[in-house]
Each structure stands twice: as structure tokens, then as C-alpha cells.
Amino acid sequence: MRTIDLRGRELSLAGMLAAVPRATQARAEALETAARIVDDVRERGEDALREQAEKFDHVSGHDVRVPAEHIEEALASVDPAVRAALEEAIVRVRQGSAAQVPAPQTTVIGPGAQILQRWQPVSRAGVYIPGGKAPLASSVVMNVVPAQVAGVQQIALASPPQAAHDGRIHPTILAAAGLLGITEVYAIGGAGAIGALAWGVSAIGLDPVDVVSGPGNNYVASAKRAVAGVVGTDSEAGATEILIVADAGADARLVAADLISQAEHDEQASAVLVTDAPELAAAVDAELERQAAATRHSVRVGVALDGPQSAIVLVDDLAMATDFSNAYAPEHLELHVADAADVASRFTSAGAVFVGDQTPVSLGDYMAGSNHVLPTGGQARYAPGLGAYTFLRPQQVISYDRDALAAVREGVVALANAEVLPAHGEAIEARFTA
Structure with a gap:
């Protein structure tokens, strides 16, 4: 996979979004x-x-x-x-x-x-x-x-x-x-x-x-x-996405396996690793080459990993990794970091968050009890997964009796007249005049 090096850079949200790997032309x-x-x-x-x-x-x-x-x-x-x-x-x-x-x-x-x-x-x-x-x-x-x-x-x-x-x-x-x-x-x-x-x-x-x-x-x-x-x-x-945030203590073999597990869905699948550990990045890259060659859908996986939508992103620290992940808003987010359960609340934009190296996305695809139909393309910043x-449809059912209506009668009429909608007020008054 290609490498995007963000280390030493002060990036705004717009800058983070610009750095996100996406296959925009294909979309x-x-x-x-x-x-x-x-x-x-x-x-x-x-x-x-x-x-x-x-x-x-x-x-x-x-x-x-x-x-x-x-x-x-x-x-x-x-x-x-x-x-x-x-x-x-x-x-x-x-x-x-x-x-x-x-x-x-x-x-x-x-x-x-x-x-x-x-x-x-x-x-x-x-x-x-x-x-x-x-x-x-x-x-x-x-x-x-x-x-x-x-x-x-x-x-x-x-x-x-x-x-x-x-x-x-x-x-x-x-x-x-x-x-x-x-x-x-x-x-x-x-x-x-x-x-x-x-x-x-x-x-x-x-x-x-x-x-x-x-x-x-x-x-x-x-x-x-x-x-x-x-x-x-x-x-x-749409086409599936996985973003893994990993630190130096992560197992490169497991990180690579999880990236490949989503890349096998489709040539347009996105697989992204975000890490502050260059040595882990190198180890994952080597594991990807080894494991991808051995998997059944190796050609499909190779196309997905080599595409513009996939990358290894190098960052300065966990805080920068968090900011990048929240800007990317991945469909699936895995946390392979120390104290993953404690920091999970900082990752606010993701379709689903998988905490720790024993909670792979594959679990969510089948047996976690969560739903695997999740927003892609950055929509997790504002949209939920399927549920x-x-x-x-939320629906409000309003019920007022005559005394309750009388209590707000003057207020409704005043606002209706202020908005030059007198018939609104007249509809209220009709209930109190013969």
C-alpha cells in the first residue's frame, strides 16, 4: 500500500479531510x-x-x-x-x-x-x-x-x-x-x-x-x-472500509489479516492503517504482501490494497490518529492500541468501533449482535448504521383541552399577528366566540 506521511504537520479539519484516501472519481x-x-x-x-x-x-x-x-x-x-x-x-x-x-x-x-x-x-x-x-x-x-x-x-x-x-x-x-x-x-x-x-x-x-x-x-x-x-x-x-489505529505494541500479523478481510469484498474496498510507529507500518506492509498472496481472493485483495482508497498513514501520536480517524469517519474502525477501551470514547465518527485486537470486524460481520450495514464514504460523521x-418514524401526538388552549390563546394570537398570519389567530379565537 502507499504511504501518507502526516508527521510534523499541523492540520485543520479541512486539511485532514484533504489527506483522506478516497476513490472520488469512481464514486x-x-x-x-x-x-x-x-x-x-x-x-x-x-x-x-x-x-x-x-x-x-x-x-x-x-x-x-x-x-x-x-x-x-x-x-x-x-x-x-x-x-x-x-x-x-x-x-x-x-x-x-x-x-x-x-x-x-x-x-x-x-x-x-x-x-x-x-x-x-x-x-x-x-x-x-x-x-x-x-x-x-x-x-x-x-x-x-x-x-x-x-x-x-x-x-x-x-x-x-x-x-x-x-x-x-x-x-x-x-x-x-x-x-x-x-x-x-x-x-x-x-x-x-x-x-x-x-x-x-x-x-x-x-x-x-x-x-x-x-x-x-x-x-x-x-x-x-x-x-x-x-x-x-x-x-x-457502499464499498466497504476498514480503518485500523495501531500503536507499536500491535500485532502486525493480526492488523494485516483484518485489513485483508475487508479488502477481499471488492476491488473498490478501502483498507487504511493509521499508526505512529513506523516499524509497525513496515511490518504490516510485509505481512500484507505475504498474507495477500496466500488468500483465495488474492487478485481482488491486491487491487483494493493498491488503489487510491487504501493507504498506510503515519502520524505523530494517538491524538493525531484520533483526529484523522474522526475526519475519515470509517465504516469500520478497529483500535489496536494500549488501553483501547479507555480511549474508544474519543473516536466519535465511525459506523462501528471494534475495541481491542480480539474484536475484529469479521466478528461484527456475523456474530457480534451488532449490525454490519454501516455508512461509508465519510457519512459516519453524521449518519448511523442500519438499525x-x-x-x-418519530411522531408527536398533541392533545389540549379547552382550558389548556385558553391558557395560550393570547400568545398564539400575538405571534400570528406578528408574523402577518392573522387567520392562524382567528382559528384560535373561533373556539372562544359564538
């Missing part, structure tokens, strides 16, 4: 392409989806609406060990998601005046599950379970058709859907799936959803931006 191209794909689906529906499947997935003549028997067959044939792992992940993610549903709360403003704060689930959610380079059955759990915990009644799932499986969705993804009771499933991939969920496709019985969620590549993330305002979306969980709250 810009993805946004333009995704918008065209989404528009095509909106205008031509099933015809566009089938053309996209043939072009991108090399599949034709497949069932776009997945028959129930395909789900049943997948569930019946799934490896027992995989089924057991999925069932355990479901239990853990359900526990983690339950804490994300606030209880209703009533605030008494005064006698006869109250506001009920409640959180209403959306009626219908659409979840996208990648299946190209990696069939992410775990993402079925991460998307569906929070929606179910939130109380969503209708959940539609989309995932790419697979040429290797005669145009069907990957069987492990279908099995995970079956375990969770999902019956509305569509063999649709990429940005087209996001457009289909957002706009609906009547020819295949797909009604528009209220919220679209799920991870994917940069095209999927960009498609969410293209449908923003039409539906709600989770954060843009039950993604599918909830």
Missing part, C-alpha cells in the same frame, strides 16, 4: 451510472430489469418474482452448520436491535396539555442483499431482523440472479430469507433493484416500499442517493 462515475439505471427501471419496469440482468448478471428467462418453492428448496438443502450459524446470528441481532426501539413517552406541558412521543414503523420495507462477488446471507439477517423488531409488516427482499444457479438467487440467501419468514423475494441486482423497490414494478407484483436498506457496491450506494426523496433510505453502505430505528 462520481457510479452516481451518474446508477441514476441512469434507476431512471430506466422507473420508465420501463420489468423490461429494463431483464435487460440489466442479462447485461450485468448474464442471466435471462429467469423468475424475477421468486416462487415459494425456490425458497423452500433452499431452506431444505442448506448446510446444517450454516443454518445453525444463521439461527444464532438471528438471535444475537434480534437482541442487539431490541435496544434501538424507544418506548413511548408522554410529556405534560401543563394542566390539560400533553404531547405523546411515539415511534411508528413504516408499513413496507425493501431490503437489498448483495450476491455478486460474495453471497451475503448474513446481510439478510442484518436487514430483515431490525425491520421485524421495528414492527414492519411487509418486507420485500431483492438480490441478484445467479448464472451459476440457473438464474435463481444464491440458495444460502434464499435459505436465510426462509428462516426469517420472508416470502416476497425478487431476483434483481444492483442499482436496478434499488430503483425497483423505490418505484415499484406492477408487472411483477412489486409495490413501492417506504424505506430501502442494504449494503452493496458504489453503484448500489449511489442508487440510494438517486431515489432519496422518493423513499427513505439507510445510509449509503430498528431505520424503519421507525
Whole structure:
């Protein structure tokens, strides 16, 4: 990986942001392409989806609406060990998601005046599950379970058709859907799936959803931006990112293994090491070369590590590493530093924080109980990862009796007149005049 040396420099937030390694050109191209794909689906529906499947997935003549028997067959044939792992992940993610549903709360403003704060689930959610380079059955759990915990009644799932499986969705993804009771499933991939969920496709019985969620590549993330305002979306969980902050005491072998674990997702994956120890940086670089050559997806990993989005960043100390990490706002942040638990609170901008060298991102991808659908591209500075709250709408229910309204009558009228909106005040007065 390339090295970015920030030592001895006084950098503002803008300076830190400028130093962050990003594949900005690739993201810009993805946004333009995704918008065209989404528009095509909106205008031509099933015809566009089938053309996209043939072009991108090399599949034709497949069932776009997945028959129930395909789900049943997948569930019946799934490896027992995989089924057991999925069932355990479901239990853990359900526990983690339950804490994300606030209880209703009533605030008494005064006698006869109250506001009920409640959180209403959306009626219908659409979840996208990648299946190209990696069939992410775990993402079925991460998307569906929070929606179910939130109380969503209708959940539609989309995932790419697979040429290797005669145009069907990957069987492990279908099995995970079956375990969770999902019956509305569509063999649709990429940005087209996001457009289909957002706009609906009547020819295949797909009604528009209220919220679209799920991870994917940069095209999927960009498609969410293209449908923003039409539906709600989770954060843009695009090509994966890992940033590791490590000091001289870190184990170079483990640091390299964790960087590679995310680089194997996609050629556009970002792998960043931030350290104040040049000797560790050199050791990690050597480990990356050794381990990357031995892993199954070595070519993909090599492209990701050599890309402009990946780097080893040298800093002066932990404080500078913290500032850099908070500016970068990584999807996944690992802390391989002394007293990691004590300093974790300083790292405020990250999709999820993994504390200590025994808490790798791979754990969060499957069994931690946390959610692995997380913001990328710096969005963790202001956006959360996927959770039950993604599918909830906070709503205030206001209730005043006549005496409570009378107590604020003059104030409302005064403000209405000050804003030259007299009918507002007249609506109040109408309740006190015959």
C-alpha cells in the first residue's frame, strides 16, 4: 500500500479531510451510472430489469418474482452448520436491535396539555442483499431482523440472479430469507433493484416500499442517493472500509489479516492503517504482501490494497490518529492500541468501533449482535448504521383541552399577528366566540 506521511504537520479539519484516501472519481462515475439505471427501471419496469440482468448478471428467462418453492428448496438443502450459524446470528441481532426501539413517552406541558412521543414503523420495507462477488446471507439477517423488531409488516427482499444457479438467487440467501419468514423475494441486482423497490414494478407484483436498506457496491450506494426523496433510505453502505489505529505494541500479523478481510469484498474496498510507529507500518506492509498472496481472493485483495482508497498513514501520536480517524469517519474502525477501551470514547465518527485486537470486524460481520450495514464514504460523521430505528418514524401526538388552549390563546394570537398570519389567530379565537 502507499504511504501518507502526516508527521510534523499541523492540520485543520479541512486539511485532514484533504489527506483522506478516497476513490472520488469512481464514486462520481457510479452516481451518474446508477441514476441512469434507476431512471430506466422507473420508465420501463420489468423490461429494463431483464435487460440489466442479462447485461450485468448474464442471466435471462429467469423468475424475477421468486416462487415459494425456490425458497423452500433452499431452506431444505442448506448446510446444517450454516443454518445453525444463521439461527444464532438471528438471535444475537434480534437482541442487539431490541435496544434501538424507544418506548413511548408522554410529556405534560401543563394542566390539560400533553404531547405523546411515539415511534411508528413504516408499513413496507425493501431490503437489498448483495450476491455478486460474495453471497451475503448474513446481510439478510442484518436487514430483515431490525425491520421485524421495528414492527414492519411487509418486507420485500431483492438480490441478484445467479448464472451459476440457473438464474435463481444464491440458495444460502434464499435459505436465510426462509428462516426469517420472508416470502416476497425478487431476483434483481444492483442499482436496478434499488430503483425497483423505490418505484415499484406492477408487472411483477412489486409495490413501492417506504424505506430501502442494504449494503452493496458504489453503484448500489449511489442508487440510494438517486431515489432519496422518493423513499427513505439507510445510509449509503457502499464499498466497504476498514480503518485500523495501531500503536507499536500491535500485532502486525493480526492488523494485516483484518485489513485483508475487508479488502477481499471488492476491488473498490478501502483498507487504511493509521499508526505512529513506523516499524509497525513496515511490518504490516510485509505481512500484507505475504498474507495477500496466500488468500483465495488474492487478485481482488491486491487491487483494493493498491488503489487510491487504501493507504498506510503515519502520524505523530494517538491524538493525531484520533483526529484523522474522526475526519475519515470509517465504516469500520478497529483500535489496536494500549488501553483501547479507555480511549474508544474519543473516536466519535465511525459506523462501528471494534475495541481491542480480539474484536475484529469479521466478528461484527456475523456474530457480534451488532449490525454490519454501516455508512461509508465519510457519512459516519453524521449518519448511523442500519438499525430498528431505520424503519421507525418519530411522531408527536398533541392533545389540549379547552382550558389548556385558553391558557395560550393570547400568545398564539400575538405571534400570528406578528408574523402577518392573522387567520392562524382567528382559528384560535373561533373556539372562544359564538
